[in-house]
Amino acid sequence: MSDPRPIGVFDSGVGGLTVVNQMQDILPQEDIVYFGDTARVPYGTKSKETITRFSVENVEFLMTHDVKLVIVACNTASSLGLEFLKRCFKVPIIGVIEPGAKCAVSRTRNRRIGVIGTSATIASGAYEKAIKKINPGNSVFTGSCPLFVPLVEEGWIDNPVAYTIAGIYLKNLKAKNIDTLIMGCTHYPILRRVIKDAIGPKVLLIDSAREVAKEARLVLDSCGLFNRMSTKGEHRFFVSDEPGRFIKMGEKFLKKKIKCVKRAL
């Protein structure tokens, strides 16, 4: 069986392109429809109700493209809206929390895992719940880093200010003797070097994007949804604000040229 329909991916903005980047590698034959909610970005400082409402609208938009699977590539929307989305839609839906949590649990040696993310993601406790569900024996330590997203958007990813801010945010986590740190926001891998510098070289950094792409492959496989008729998928991008800024920022996340971006919603 072969299913030629595209996979839908949404994020509050450009960050979810790190997931598309990994999907190019792991699911190269699949078409992707990406939606970035750039008119209403960021989600990380907003309430559960608002994030859920936006997420439902985003999936409704993806459904107009007849997607066979939805990936919530935004940590905040995954933390706060995923359960509601699963109840609303019949299509399979994957978030980024569980794959990241699974990976961290499988990699930690001392069972002390750190998680960083937006205020909303950290306040939701979603990562703690996911990690404890897999293995209650793990200790989880969390910290929100609200200035990381603006720093990335400003392009100050190797600026001394970024190192100072990371040092302040990660000071408490560093004292917890963690050996694994989940970067629980799709913007954070862009600050990998800065985060590594602050948390120390021995701590393993987990980027959910690759794990999510692997989980997508697993779901497509188990549901018989692979596109077996293609070798190279087509990627289409939609945003809710003017595309210029998305293209400029997005190419850093996608690590290749973005050609066609359309306005939607």
Next chain:
Amino acid sequence: MSDPRPIGVFDSGVGGLTVVNQMQDILPQEDIVYFGDTARVPYGTKSKETITRFSVENVEFLMTHDVKLVIVACNTASSLGLEFLKRCFKVPIIGVIEPGAKCAVSRTRNRRIGVIGTSATIASGAYEKAIKKINPGNSVFTGSCPLFVPLVEEGWIDNPVAYTIAGIYLKNLKAKNIDTLIMGCTHYPILRRVIKDAIGPKVLLIDSAREVAKEARLVLDSCGLFNRMSTKGEHRFFVSDEPGRFIKMGEKFLKKKIKCVKRAL
């Protein structure tokens, strides 16, 4: 003649409360309906089209409260949406750009004026146009400071990081020998000490909020719209996201307790 209808004020979030704060002083008898678009904040990184669309929706909401005057208390919306709003609605509408520009022109001695603001405000050139319209003999130097709003929202207003960031952003402006600097974003007065430190003690900082309140008084007076039947106006607050965060942040801007905030839009 007396007009008991309220004045409508909108902003992308909490920043416009600095205008309400000044209005309490200058127009104490007037009722105010404030709308903060906290579900879609910030505006400063978004496009003209999106900012204009949001602004129209915000004024439509204020009109449901039968307002007699609208104040666009957001610099970005004033820069990009004001002209369109004036064409769409019959009610008098005031932005924050012209009052700030007028004040700067009247206060500068060496005719060298600086302006700082969000990326969208600075890119619009709105302050330059307004200043040159009043007096083409002024030189205007601008700089965007995208991390200032996140810094204020994070509460890092007296943190060494804030001083470092301000030093970087204002370095070029400092070299321009300006004697007056317009803080072209309602969040920036919260960073007054930091900005003063970076630009130097001799530069006069202009905060539009007081000028806007004065202009509102002028318009009410000239149109015969004062509320002469009251001595102390009632202030009502509406937001598009959950009110908790707005109340917490907003009290810093309003400099008094915020009692009743309702969800709208």
